[in-house]
Amino acid sequence: MKKIRIGMVCPYGWDTPGGVQSHMRDLAEYLIGEGHFVSILAPISDDAVSFEDYVVNAGKPISIPVNGSVARVLFGPLASSRAKQWIASGDFDLLHLHEPAIPSLSLLACSAAEGPLVGTFHVSTPKKKAIYAIGPILEPIVEKLTARIAVSELARSTLKDHFDTDAVVIPNGIDGQKYANAPITKEFSGPNTIGFMGRFEEPRKGLQVLIDSLAIVARFVPDVKYLIAGPGDSDEFVKNLNPQLQNRITFLGRLSDRQKESFLKSVEIYVAPNTGGESFGIILTEALSAGTAVVASDIPAFKAVLENGEVGALFRNEDSSDLAKVIVALLRDDARREKLATNGKLSAQKYDWQVVAEQIESVYEMAIAGGQRVTLSSENRFWSRR
Amino acid sequence: MNLENLAVLLFIVLIGWYLSFSASRLDRLHHRVETSWATLDSLLQKRAALAQEIVAESNLDPATAYLISTSATAARDANIIERSSAESILSESLKLVQNAALDNALELPSELLVELSDLTSKVKLAINIHLEAVNATRNVRSQWIIRLFRLAGKAPLPVRYAFEDDSL
Numbered sequence: 001m002k003k004i005r006i007g008m009v010c011p012y013g014w015d016t017p018g019g020v021q022s023h024m025r026d027l028a029e030y031l032i033g034e035g036h037f038v039s040i041l042a043p044i045s046d047d048a049v050s051f052e053d054y055v056v057n058a059g060k061p062i063s064i065p066v067n068g069s070v071a072r073v074l075f076g077p078l079a080s081s082r083a084k085q086w087i088a089s090g091d092f093d094l095l096h097l098h099e100p101a102i103p104s105l106s107l108l109a110c111s112a113a114e115g116p117l118v119g120t121f122h123v124s125t126p127k128k129k130a131i132y133a134i135g136p137i138l139e140p141i142v143e144k145l146t147a148r149i150a151v152s153e154l155a156r157s158t159l160k161d162h163f164d165t166d167a168v169v170i171p172n173g174i175d176g177q178k179y180a181n182a183p184i185t186k187e188f189s190g191p192n193t194i195g196f197m198g199r200f201e202e203p204r205k206g207l208q209v210l211i212d213s214l215a216i217v218a219r220f221v222p223d224v225k226y227l228i229a230g231p232g233d234s235d236e237f238v239k240n241l242n243p244q245l246q247n248r249i250t251f252l253g254r255l256s257d258r259q260k261e262s263f264l265k266s267v268e269i270y271v272a273p274n275t276g277g278e279s280f281g282i283i284l285t286e287a288l289s290a291g292t293a294v295v296a297s298d299i300p301a302f303k304a305v306l307e308n309g310e311v312g313a314l315f316r317n318e319d320s321s322d323l324a325k326v327i328v329a330l331l332r333d334d335a336r337r338e339k340l341a342t343n344g345k346l347s348a349q350k351y352d353w354q355v356v357a358e359q360i361e362s363v364y365e366m367a368i369a370g371g372q373r374v375t376l377s378s379e380n381r382f383w384s385r386r
Numbered sequence: 387m388n389l390e391n392l393a394v395l396l397f398i399v400l401i402g403w404y405l406s407f408s409a410s411r412l413d414r415l416h417h418r419v420e421t422s423w424a425t426l427d428s429l430l431q432k433r434a435a436l437a438q439e440i441v442a443e444s445n446l447d448p449a450t451a452y453l454i455s456t457s458a459t460a461a462r463d464a465n466i467i468e469r470s471s472a473e474s475i476l477s478e479s480l481k482l483v484q485n486a487a488l489d490n491a492l493e494l495p496s497e498l499l500v501e502l503s504d505l506t507s508k509v510k511l512a513i514n515i516h517l518e519a520v521n522a523t524r525n526v527r528s529q530w531i532i533r534l535f536r537l538a539g540k541a542p543l544p545v546r547y548a549f550e551d552d553s554l
Contacts (some may be wrong), residue, residue: 114414140407140411143411143414143415143522143526144414146418146421146422146515147511147515147518148518164521164525165518165521165522166514166517166518166521168511168514168515359507362507362508362511363511365508366422366425366508366511366512366515367515369421369424369425369428370421370422370424370425372421
């Protein structure tokens, strides 16, 4: 593919950790490595923190509740004019907008731009009443996208429900090698270690389900250890537990990227007890490529990644005793655990960046095949046409 | 001017704005349909050419070679009405090549095979993108206000090709 100038727009605060941001960072770095030019327009909450030189600051995001979490997004007249300026000065062949259907910087850029536009839809949410009200406003804007990408079948059906349009499914990419070759750390390893990672204060991450399972698991496997990684206040979760069980839980706090890789590789079983609101489950694919056995709730997104239990064990969503049963069975059966891990590692290869990014590049190629470039749509009004 | 007249005036201005907005929206959609079709068309042409090349360079049995060669020619020469069925037949027959290659029963330069699988996935993508544009355009054009004011002008209604996605 010929080398092109790509502008990407991030809807959420660049300096807050999240799936969309890390997906964009990895994609940008891959594309730059391939020789393309990439510029990312993103809201940044703390401009004292340094960020990558391909990122352009669009201003401070505000916090609004979305889909059970708090999203830090940015919109308004100032953001809109910054987006326009960035488009006008960037001389882009193509814009790649992430999550263009929520009120955010991506939506602003989408409405301001004209030409080859690619949109990636990350979230999956059940059909909401509010969308009936804003649907007719958003539709003409979302319609401008030349090509749409959904990160999962679920995100695709959300898009179908809300806007009556279809999309190509390209999963999120991961750098599988990084996890497969991560060193095993003593702190996180050992027989009967169970790992969990995430912003556990959010109820939909399901840490409560995991902790409730401990009482049963500890009865069968007395030396089990629950390792909980991620930022948040742990007191809420342990204060009602019997002190003996409390000893079995360790809160590790936030881990660095390197620690995260070795955490996923070191633990005996990784558990994802999320109760819903997940569209893909990138953490599962990361644990799988580390070669770790995975146990996850049977929500649709996880079932899809774990191929209905072929490459990881599933338990009934929100059922802590079922989770305990699955964990105990898996801890006792070394052969099955190893088999799941091997299958999982193989299956995770399809999420590898090399594969995923090539698919995204072909979408780009389609989008720019018309020979147009990105312009501001106001340049195209009849009174300013030359 | 009394309030009533003002309200009527406002209403007319609003209608006017909406009509001009819809017209430019439709214009953009028609443009999208045209470019996505052009992309798809050129990919399909390339695929037909590649099919001929595969026939020439491989040790396919005469029956399969004949099938692929005729379906490639048919796909190239097909008029707009027969196009989608001709392309679907070509997809089917090219699948024979890919299956034969999987069984290692085929002597074919590997770069041709790579090109074929590359082109196949691109055609799939282009079909998806084109159908998207067609559907969006047809949805907008079915609105009564757009039909009433003939905002689509003389642009032909885009055709929804029945490309069989799974046969690719």
